[in-house]
Amino acid sequence: MNKYVERLYNGVVKENPTMVQFLGMCPTLAVTTSVINGIGMGLSTTAVLVLSNILISILRNIIPDKVRVPAFIVIVASFVTMVDLLMQGFTPSLYDSLGIYIPLIVVNCIILGRAEAYASKNPVLLSAFDGVGMGIGFTISLAIIGAIREILGAGQILGYQILPLAEDGGMGYTPITIFILAPGAFLVLALIVAIRNYYFIRKADAGKMAASDVEVVEIGCEACAMKDNCSGKTPEDAPAQSAENKEGVE
Amino acid sequence: MLSKLLVIAIGSAIVNNVVLSQFLGICPFLGVSKKLDTAVGMGGAVTFVIGIASLVASLLYKFILVPLDITYLKTIVFILVIACLVQFVEMFLKKSVPPLYQALGIFLPLITTNCAVLGVALTNVQNDYGILESVVNGIATALGFFLALVIMAGLREKMEYNDIPRPFQGTAIVLVTAALMSIAFFGFSGVI
Numbered sequence: 001m002n003k004y005v006e007r008l009y010n011g012v013v014k015e016n017p018t019m020v021q022f023l024g025m026c027p028t029l030a031v032t033t034s035v036i037n038g039i040g041m042g043l044s045t046t047a048v049l050v051l052s053n054i055l056i057s058i059l060r061n062i063i064p065d066k067v068r069v070p071a072f073i074v075i076v077a078s079f080v081t082m083v084d085l086l087m088q089g090f091t092p093s094l095y096d097s098l099g100i101y102i103p104l105i106v107v108n109c110i111i112l113g114r115a116e117a118y119a120s121k122n123p124v125l126l127s128a129f130d131g132v133g134m135g136i137g138f139t140i141s142l143a144i145i146g147a148i149r150e151i152l153g154a155g156q157i158l159g160y161q162i163l164p165l166a167e168d169g170g171m172g173y174t175p176i177t178i179f180i181l182a183p184g185a186f187l188v189l190a191l192i193v194a195i196r197n198y199y200f201i202r203k204a205d206a207g208k209m210a211a212s213d214v215e216v217v218e219i220g221c222e223a224c225a226m227k228d229n230c231s232g233k234t235p236e237d238a239p240a241q242s243a244e245n246k247e248g249v250e
Numbered sequence: 251m252l253s254k255l256l257v258i259a260i261g262s263a264i265v266n267n268v269v270l271s272q273f274l275g276i277c278p279f280l281g282v283s284k285k286l287d288t289a290v291g292m293g294g295a296v297t298f299v300i301g302i303a304s305l306v307a308s309l310l311y312k313f314i315l316v317p318l319d320i321t322y323l324k325t326i327v328f329i330l331v332i333a334c335l336v337q338f339v340e341m342f343l344k345k346s347v348p349p350l351y352q353a354l355g356i357f358l359p360l361i362t363t364n365c366a367v368l369g370v371a372l373t374n375v376q377n378d379y380g381i382l383e384s385v386v387n388g389i390a391t392a393l394g395f396f397l398a399l400v401i402m403a404g405l406r407e408k409m410e411y412n413d414i415p416r417p418f419q420g421t422a423i424v425l426v427t428a429a430l431m432s433i434a435f436f437g438f439s440g441v442i
Contacts, residue, residue, distance in 0.1 A: 109363070
């Protein structure tokens with residue numbers, strides 16, 4: 001497979017940021033009340049991701065290793081500010097419904113994670129394709145979660161009523177409103193995680209993969225983009241680490 | 251004035267809980283809630299940092315960004331200030347208050363990319379809060395985070411002994427629990 005196509009496939013399917021790596025959970029839960037919000041968030045994140053991947057890849061030999069994380073944060077924050085202002089100007093209704101989550105793209109761990117893991121080590125064009133792949137993977141996942149919540153919670157998709165509502169005791173659909181409220185986000189994500197676990201457990205039971213390879217999804221520090229920069233991975237490691245630091249200071 | 255502060259505090263600590271209804275800081279909520287004592291440490295560190303960060307961010311906004319008319323740079327300025335602040339707090343605690351550093355220090359680097367910190371700073375600006383209101387809002391939000399994290403850790407310690415269906419083990423059952431907690435917190439929505 002062409003290595004550029006491979007990058008796209010990697011982002012959308014193999015290492016899908018939401019469904020496989022479970023990164024960027026805050027926007028995933030917060031803005032998926034409808035398909036259109038999910039797609040809007042996904043596309044604005046994609047724009048930031050592609051632009052920051054390109055710039056970080058161009059500057060990868062210039063940025064000193066010690067200050068790379070602050071440098072990445074400044075680059076990402078600049079692009080986020082640009083996207084924020086453009087959306088405020090051209091898509092005011094989407095801007096209002098996404099609200100504070102647009103500036104918060106800065107701390108989306110998918111972007112910093114790709115900068116650390118890929119763009120800072122690879123050539124420009126490949127990094128751009130990596131950003132496109134990851135961004136599309138993120139957008140599709142948000143659209144799917146948004147669709148589930150919009151259908152169950154309002155009987156609509158993209159604002160069109162697909163399930164006719166019950167009127168005056170007649171036949172029809174009664175929306176499960178909780179799915180477009182906060183608890184519904186947690187429930188839908190829990191079901192997606194459980195279905196994913198079930199699929200792998202079934203596969204192992206059928207003998208198609210080793211039982212030892214089945215890992216139930218566990219979101220913890222391993223998923224965090226910053227794990228290599230974090231001085232205290234577990235409380236047990238911390239004293240040794242701080243002793244090292246002390247030597248460095250003195 | 252006092253009643254306004256109280257409304258802000260209850261609103262952001264309980265009614266609009268930062269984790270359960272605004273979905274900020276989900277990563278530490280899912281990742282650091284396995285044991286009660288680590289949850290308390292993380293909650294304490296977040297409260298500390300959000301308190302200081304919302305003070306510094308609102309001072310900067312009011313006395314530098316607004317007079318110079320560069321408020322559109324607020325995202326960049328706030329994230330840099332938070333990143334530097336976390337470093338300073340870590341260094342200061344290490345030298346001056348070693349017991350506190352022992353308790354909170356290991357969680358501090360994690361907090362730079364915690365979206366709750368940046369989220370509070372931006373909410374303060376969005377709602378035109380003054381300096382005192384910003385600090386109250388920051389500390390109340392952090393206490394809401396603390397509350398959600400500690401409740402979740404307590405529940406997870408109990409759940410260790412439960413017989414959970416295999417597909418739901420791990421994060422799935424934590425998310426279901428979070429959904430139930432979120433429904434419970436929904437009950438507060440009529441308070442204010």
